[in-house]
Amino acid sequence: MKPTTTPQPRSATAAAALDALDASAVGAAMDDHDRLAAGDFPEHGWALLEQAGLVGATASHDATISEQLALVRAVGRIDVSLGRVYDGHLNGVERLRVQVDSGTAAADLDAVARGALSIGVWGADPAPGEGAPAELRRTASGDTVLDGVKVFCSGAGGVDRAFVLARAAGDPGPVRLAYVDVSRRATVDAAWFGGAGMRGSASHRVVFHDARVLWTAPEPRALLVQPWFAGDGLRTAAGWAGGADAVVDGVLAALRSKPAASELEQLAVATLVQAQRSMDLWLRAGADAVAAAAADVADTTLLARVSIAADVRTILAEADRVLGSRPFAAGGRIERARRDLLTYLLQHRLEAPQVALGARRLAAPGA
Template sequence: MTLHKVTRADAPSEDEALSSIAALAVPADQDRRSLAGDMYRLSQCGLLGALSRAGDPVQQATILRRIGRASLSVGRLAEGHMNAMKLILLYGTQAQVYRYSLEARQGMVFGVWGADDDPPVTVAADTGERLRLSGGKRFASGLGTVSRAVVTAGQAEGVRLAVADVTDAGRADAAAWDTSGMRATRSGRYDFDGITADALGAPGDYLREPHFQGGVWRYAAVQTGGLEALAEEVRQAVRAGGDPGEARLHRLARIVSLAHRARLLVEDAARQAEAPGAGAMAVALSLAAREEVETACLEGIALADRALGTRSFARGHRAEMIRRDLGFFLRQADLDGKLRMVGDTLCKADVPVGEIWSGR
């Protein structure tokens, strides 16, 4: 399904770009190539541009899901790019929106780096339009691929946002990223000591809802794509194995159903969280959708392990990479706190269950 036309004759189609990304995902996981070429393909075919500007949230969820299906690591960078551009559109000045949107159209990759290292990133000096930073970030996804990072910085008045040039390889420490999953994202450390960056918005803007917690539907969409990719590995294995037997058919039916349920939840969360005037209930739906996607993915991984057997654990097999990346990607900060927020919000509802998220 093509969502956006490409005007450049030499640009790949969406399907060509995604097929190439999927084919090169294992080499990227094995650190034999970076994700820069994949992000360039997404830019050239128009998918990254569609995530960079305001648009139909269900359509954007579909794009994130399709990218995640090709590669969860590329999906992580695409979601970060989308998040960064959304923050710039929300809180940037007219000049900033023009400048950074132009850079994005030219193929520059943006990201959001929020996890602090020790010492954390803080504002050392504030001139109004520019911030001088100190400290460092960890889990800085896309080292060597991301050129502009929207970073959080501590300040007495509240958390600040800044847009920083992060192309200095001497400040990056990719070796700090030593994980079993999502290895291709190169989410290491970056040193911000002495860097001067553009101030973005006002203190506290980053935590404003429904754009903060309400935006978790984006990475849930990427994760749903990973579940779909794992389900497709199971489907192909069942089809190729002669008489599949009742148990394998049951597992296939179950994992595909889980993926479909996850997709519907994410699409509804995207629609409600991005609607004008979205409030606490929409944020709660986005968080609840994330929880349900995690549950579906964990059950899907278990089903795939039973259906695929040792192939799920053979290095270099696409299914092994997907299950490893997906299992790691599901680990997000403060998951119990997110679920508590959902419960607290639901307790305050003045309508019964069945009407709360009906969209009426």
């Protein structure tokens, strides 16, 4: 179901949207959503993002990659799961704008601008026993439809469209990027996602039954086209950074509530500051590479993601060491950010591209 409030975007600029964002209200909405433990789409939190203009006018406006990273990080700081749905929406809007033909994209981009349409990007195939992978099929009337299953579909039950990776029926070749109407003929299996981490992202199993395909990329592996693919990964890393910021906020609040901090606690704070500054610098370097469509954009953004993931783990480890179990046993936002991040980092395995990068460097004498 879509939010019952009427979205009224206030501005197309990222700075104005951040000013309009009521972080306290969004945080309270996600607190309520987390207590439900049902895994439904976070309608109230999403509606508040819409009202501030983050989903509509800001997304359709040609915001810079740096501005987008700031928006995702800010939402992730409020709630990691909501930030995941939001970064997927920004990824989808960018793909709609730069890759889909203008005749198909025009009406949907107008709907995005009005805050009336949300988009996801769904790529994960089911494991054995979870259903047949999604396949594209031509009907007798010449239309293209989608059948089968995708998993980890963030925003399922709330987004209207999704870019889905699928193969043609009986075709063992590379996957195609398809733009699909997921508002109908797509059944959300919310029981599939049983964990607590990232529960608010509604990253469910979705079963397609003749779902209408609005556009299919003419070339294979269109999702990997640069610099858009690098931008996708960087927005994800900005969401990680936002969640880590929330953990740092919690640590600082806990230590400031004490009469005095020990030297070990002061050292821990310095470590947190260093990790946050490292994330700042890597996000900036990645944004510069994406904005310039640099030749090394894939390597730069990979290194940024690897480094930011390491910084997040450093922050989580320091929080564990300094705070102990009490804040995590009591629940609340720092505990939710921690469990969300631990799950979220596992969903993006970076070892294989790191190995490839290392192999390329070894094969390049003098590099």
